[in-house]
Amino acid sequence: REFLAEAQEKVEEIQSTLSGERTPQSLERLIYLAHQLKGSGGSYGFQRISTDAAELEKAVEKAAKGEGTLDDQVQQYVVSLRSEIDRGARELTAAS
Helix, strand or coil: CHHHHHHHHHHHHHHHHHHCCCCHHHHHHHHHHHHHHHHHHHHCCCHHHHHHHHHHHHHHHHHHCCCCCCCHHHHHHHHHHHHHHHHHHHHHHHHC
């Protein structure tokens, strides 16, 4: 439950950062948050969260290098992360 709550906070920060100005610092923060979700998602058995976060991390790294843009696909990763976190929380609640 703690992981899912922390993951939700990270996804909200990702969403907020994506809505703001794109600076090198904001892109680095996005990479950091995605990297954190990638590692912790796998550690807690949430492979889908880990996979989506890894893809998000790669996309933002490319954008930071000027090799791509933060397009709709990035938003889709965020939506998928949010959905997977919500699903995990529902499953834990149902199991209680």
